[in-house]
Amino acid sequence: MKLSKFGTPAAEWYEAYERSVEIVGKDNVERLIDKAVARIKEHAPSTHATFGWSGGKDSQALRVICDRAGIKDAIMSEYGVALEFPEIRKWRYDSMPDFTNVFNHDLQYDFLNKHPELLFPKDKKQAGRWYHPQRAAWNKYVAAHKFDAIILGHRTQDGNYCGKPGDGGVYFNGDTKKVCPMYDYTHMEMLAIMKYGGFGFAPTYNWPFKDSFGLGVRGWPERPQNPGDSEDKPMDEVAQIDVQCLVNAAPHIKRIADYLDRKGIQY
Numbered sequence: 001m002k003l004s005k006f007g008t009p010a011a012e013w014y015e016a017y018e019r020s021v022e023i024v025g026k027d028n029v030e031r032l033i034d035k036a037v038a039r040i041k042e043h044a045p046s047t048h049a050t051f052g053w054s055g056g057k058d059s060q061a062l063r064v065i066c067d068r069a070g071i072k073d074a075i076m077s078e079y080g081v082a083l084e085f086p087e088i089r090k091w092r093y094d095s096m097p098d099f100t101n102v103f104n105h106d107l108q109y110d111f112l113n114k115h116p117e118l119l120f121p122k123d124k125k126q127a128g129r130w131y132h133p134q135r136a137a138w139n140k141y142v143a144a145h146k147f148d149a150i151i152l153g154h155r156t157q158d159g160n161y162c163g164k165p166g167d168g169g170v171y172f173n174g175d176t177k178k179v180c181p182m183y184d185y186t187h188m189e190m191l192a193i194m195k196y197g198g199f200g201f202a203p204t205y206n207w208p209f210k211d212s213f214g215l216g217v218r219g220w221p222e223r224p225q226n227p228g229d230s231e232d233k234p235m236d237e238v239a240q241i242d243v244q245c246l247v248n249a250a251p252h253i254k255r256i257a258d259y260l261d262r263k264g265i266q267y
Helices: 010-024 026-043 057-069 086-095 109-114 124-128 131-145 187-196 233-242 244-249 254-263
Strands: 049-052 074-078 100-104 149-151 170-173 176-179
Touching: 010 026, 010 187, 026 057, 026 176, 026 187, 049 057, 049 131, 057 149, 057 187, 074 086, 074 131, 086 233, 100 131, 131 149, 131 170, 131 176, 233 244, 233 254, 244 254
Parallel strands: 049 074, 049 149, 074 100, 149 176
Antiparallel strands: 170 176
């Protein structure tokens, strides 16, 4: 079963998830978990480490591995109430590991006015800039607690940077050591670990859009305006998910106010 973040319908991802342990095999799932744990212990021998949890699919698999490795600290970086989907934010707080520390950037609408290119980004470079606050939070948190490393659920097949080829999924961002123990795992293997550990998907993955698995648990301003899309397309999607996000933003952001005016939606 071939899976793609931006091409495979959500129904096929869910089907793959349900069948993943059967397809990969329980013994192989155990082997994959043990292999990832060994990688963590190799690069953070004291296991004085934290792991990044976002509520995304890979972080759900990662918590299975980190639990096995004995890591009892996690960090979740969030933009803040204004830029998050309320349903996803609530799900995160209800679902995150008990020991998760939340780094709230408390970004407000003026952030989008100062950086208009980040509102419904039009290319990968612009979209990638949304990760900067998260990386900064990780680095600050690791330094403050003098952790050996932060463990991430990043995988090459998912399009993540996991270090240079041959470095075994380990790299440094400044002084922060980042360990990606699943860096070479397939989508199916990741799903099998997630399923085997008893964890499921955030609601966003089942939203009726072709890129739901690609966007994961990102904030509402990150809905992309891809080449060929109308200017309204990302706002149409946000309105379909939770129009209140736009209603709240409209008094502060002209582009959104103009959209709601065209649609006859009061704010």
